[in-house]
Amino acid sequence: MEHIFLKAKPVWGTGLNSKFNQFLGFYTEIENREKIKISIAARSYYRLYINGKIVANGPARCAKHYCRVDVIELEEKILPGDSRISVAIEVAALDKPEKYCNDNTLETGLLAAEVEDENKKILASTGKDGGFRYQELSARRSNVETMSHSRGIVEWYDLTPESYDWVWGKGKWKQPEELKEKVSFLKRRASYASLNPIKVAHFSGIYDMVDTGNPVPGFVLSISEMFNPEWYKNIPEENRFLLGLRGLKEQIFTGEYEVGEKIIIEPGEYPTGVVFEHTVSELGFIDFSIKIEKETLLDLINTDHLSYEGDLKPNTYVTRYHLAPGEYHLMTFEPKLIKYLRFVLHTEGKVILDFPQILDDSYPDDGSCMFATSDGDLNRIYEGARRTLRLSTLDIFMDCPQRERGGWLCDSTFAAEAMWQLFGDMNTERDFLENFMLTQDIWKGFFPEVYPGSKKDETDPGFVNWSYWLMVEFCDYYERSGDKDFVLRSKERIEEFVQGLLSLRGEHGLVETGRGEFVDWSLANRDFSLKPISIANNCLVVYVLERLGKLYGQAEWIEAAEEMRVIIEKLDSTSGIFGGGGDGAIYAEGELKRNDCPSEGGRALELYSGFHREDRLYCRQFIKTMGPCPEFRADPNVAKANLFIGLMIRFAVLAKMDETEVLVRELKNVYLEELKNGSGTFFENINAISGCHGFNGMAGALLKEKILGMGQPLEKNKTILFKPSPCGLRWAEGTSRCSNGLILCKWKADHESHCLNVMLQLPKGWKMIFERVFELTGWSIIINGKIYD
Structure with a gap:
């Protein structure tokens, strides 16, 4: 949805000292009001001060040539009783010659802002005669080392006690210049940080x-210079200090x-x-x-x-x-x-x-969604998942809140499902998906792997199979939200992607990209697993084409998926290797052959995509001999999975198979060990000693869905699947949020009399679909005082 500024124009300064990293302060004064509303769009980042106090920061990040508009409403309790109000906006426009960044688009600086009262009278605005002036903020150095390989520069300030007096209007002010660039302004749906x-x-x-005298660079500092050689060549020696600190x-x-x-x-x-x-x-x-x-x-x-x-x-x-x-x-x-x-x-x-x-500066969780059981370890895992997701989410789904702060696909597929279960919010996801749908001129109509972000080659999508994960999330979002309007408005962009995807089918009938792909941070990511043809990712293509074909009524997409499914299943039956062979395949002399290098990550992705589900031997091997703590000895010829993203895919597959006891055992094995670290958050990889990566929020969603039994609330048809699995617990309770209010559930399990007594409260207009898991065979199920068959 477009945002219309009543008067403001996008502006920036002129004749600035730095080409790449620019810091400006904008200022105006207005007469005091009981209520004011300030609308702000900016690139790269801004901070709003009212009478010297921070009240907002942003913006909500968006696609190139678009800006989301933050709308901040302030009332008398925030505004002091002086006759004048000081409005100051600090703006940083970041850039690097490599144009490599994950957390913003590195576009030229921009500010558009206007202040209005409760009667929609414009009190100040950017643009000609609007009242805002600017000065360059020289206290922050612009030519210093980067925070990481994919972020902007560290903060280095040269200050006197008077350096921040500009927020009160002191200093030499200039008239900003209106930009000629055509910029589209969009509404922000995502929540604002509390700044509490x-x-x-x-x-x-x-x-x-x-x-x-013996500093060691470490991983992050080492790769920062590797990814940004042009930038580091231009940094004066006196502006380098990070290595010395180490x-x-x-x-x-x-x-x-x-x-x-x-x-x-x-x-x-x-x-x-x-x-x-x-x-x-x-x-x-x-x-x-x-x-x-x-x-x-x-x-x-x-x-x-x-x-x-x-x-x-x-x-x-x-x-x-x-x-x-x-x-x-x-x-x-x-x-x-x-x-x-x-x-x-x-x-x-x-x-x-x-x-x-x-x-x-994290997602403002109001606590209305919760989950608890008689098992304190499960409660700790849920809270760890919730904290990890909260710190990694605000205006977009960030893979992590510090090293990159980028909106990576694949991460977002799992973070989005968790966001709906743990916080009852789809606003961030809606903005996030829209950002990707606004991208243009990418290779073969694909989507960038991370957005907002920047690369020198703007056509490069990075990992191509991340686009497949975006399509999974897109379809899931429709099931969650029922937002048919967004689906229809995205149709042309989706068609562009599918056409490009199908053009990659070779003579052998499968997709062969020749570009970067990803399955799991393990041997599953080696060339012998991915190239020239990745079977696991082709399975995901089949899954995506089937779902998109159904969503848009495109029979040819479904037919293409079926053709690919037959090819892959034939490979399994003719390989002569248990389980269908390895992750990779090669086409030579008119024959398609799988290799013999399988991985747990690849097997998980194939099952996730709907393959092998009827093969009891295949599934039994996956469930009992793989994962972080297998019941039986692992096959040494199958490469182990890492947490990102092989184990998370595995957890999702175990949930789909109703293997809840195995799922719980593995969640405890992975996450209780991480909680010993003490940060209260979950990591990117199984062997990491630090981190906070948002996809792990999915662990909390799975506990809520499989233990408590509260599936995703589906706005599309106002239903919730109720499928509890006690797993030896005495009780469990939880709440979820939907558009019509809260869904509340509490059950008590009597394992001697085999009775599950449930209280389930649904908002008006919602209905429950009950499914009995095998574990509850022969149990009496009482829901809201009535025996349920």
């Missing part, structure tokens, strides 16, 4: 930070300190390291006050984990402040993933530091 303060829980130590080591503090409401520090012989620890990971802006006696260099390091040895090691997620003597209230511009914070103070003078807080 979260006080970091504990002061946990103070140390001297001694330079060992050489610092904790030693006994040689200064003096006092901890009370504030922390008072007299530095010792070396720079001082002050460490804070929170109970679990949170995401937001680090907000703190500090008073310094002498010139200070402050490095603020955040992380969600310690090393194996228990050390808080520096990384690339650093904010550097060069501070003149005085008092400061500081706040990072970038959201940070925080369980641990280290303030490294390079100074000879006295420092007074307040306890820091985090301004919450």
Whole structure:
């Protein structure tokens, strides 16, 4: 849905000092009102201050040449009683010569904003004579190292106590220039972050930070330069500091300190390291006050984990402040993933530091959806899944909230299902899908692997099979939402993709792309599994064509799927290898042959796509000899799966097969181990020691669907599948949200009398479809006081 600005025009500054990373402050004053509404669109990121206080940040990210408009409504309780209101907007426009970025499009800077009162009178707007002026914010350095291989630059500020006076209208102001670019403005559906303060829980130590002279770059710093060689060539040596930080080591503090409401520090012989620890990971802006006696260099390091040895090691997620003597209230511009914070103070003078807080920049969960059982371990897994998804979700589904913050496909397929189950919200998904449907001129009509984002070759889709996962999510979204209008408006873009996909069918009848594909972070991703023909991904193509053909009534798509299904099933029957052979295939001398290199990830994807479901031997081997903790010895000739994304596909398949006891055992095996790390979130890979990756929210959705029995609420036909599986539990309860209100369920299981007593409350107009799992054969099922057959 298009957003119409009443008066505002998109603007930006002129004659700016930096070509690539530009930071502007925009300002206007308006007469006080009891209520005002501010509409803002920006690239890359903005922050809104009202009378010096942050009240919003954004924007909701969107497709190239489009901007989503954030609408912020402020009332008297937020607006002070002065006669004038100061409105300041800080905008960062990020760019790199490589044009490689995952969290934004790296387009040129833009701001469009207008302020209106309750009578729709425009009080200020960007554009000619609208009242907004700008100045370039020179306090932040623009030519420094990147936060990661696929994000923008670290924050480095050179500040005096007066540096932020611009938010009160001080400084030299210029008239911005209206942009000639044609930009389409779209409505934001996704929720806004609360920015509620979260006080970091504990002061946990103070140390001297001694330079060992032996820094080790580490993974993230190493690949940052590898992916951005042109950018790193242009960084002055004096602007490089991340590697040096990694050489610092904790030693006994040689200064003096006092901890009370504030922390008072007299530095010792070396720079001082002050460490804070929170109970679990949170995401937001680090907000703190500090008073310094002498010139200070402050490095603020955040992380969600310690090393194996228990050390808080520096990384690339650093904010550097060069501070003149005085008092400061500081706040990072970038959201940070925080369980641990280290303030490294390079100074000879006295420092007074307040306890820091985090301004919450994650999905504002209102707690209306819940799940609990008599098994505390399952409850911990559910809460871990919920936290992981919440921190990875706001305006888009981010694969992770710090390293990339990108909207990756495949991740989103599972995050979207979890979002509906755990939060009862499809607004983020609707915006996310629309972003992809707005993409143009991609190779063969495919979709980019991650969006918003940027590549030098704008036609490159990256992993081509991520487009297949987008189609799975697209069809799932329709089942969840019943949004036929969006499906119809997307038809032309979907047809473009399907035509391109079918053009890749070779003489052998299957899809052969010659480009990057993905199955699982394991041997399933080696060339011998994927090239030249990936059988697992061809199975997913069949599944996608079948569903899209049914959705749009396209018989030829269904026919193509059936032709491919016959080819794949014939391969299975003629391979001579149990289970149909390996993941990859080759076509030579008119014959299509599978190799003999199978993987658990590939097997999971084939089953997920609807293959082998009637083959009892195949399914038995998959269930009992594969996964993270198989019941029987694993076949050493089948490569193990990793968590992303092979195990998550496996979990989904076990759920479809009603193998709930196996599913629960494996969820506990994987996630309880990760919860020992203490961050309260779930990781990208089975062997990771840190991370927060949103696709793991699916674990919570599966528990709710398979244990409690509450399937996805389907808005399309106002139904919910109720299919509980007690798995030895005494009780379970939970709530889900739909458009008409809450769905509430609670059951008690008597394993001696074999009776399941259920209370299930549905909103008006909704109905339940009950299915009995094999586990409940012979049980009495009582729903709302009546025996249910």
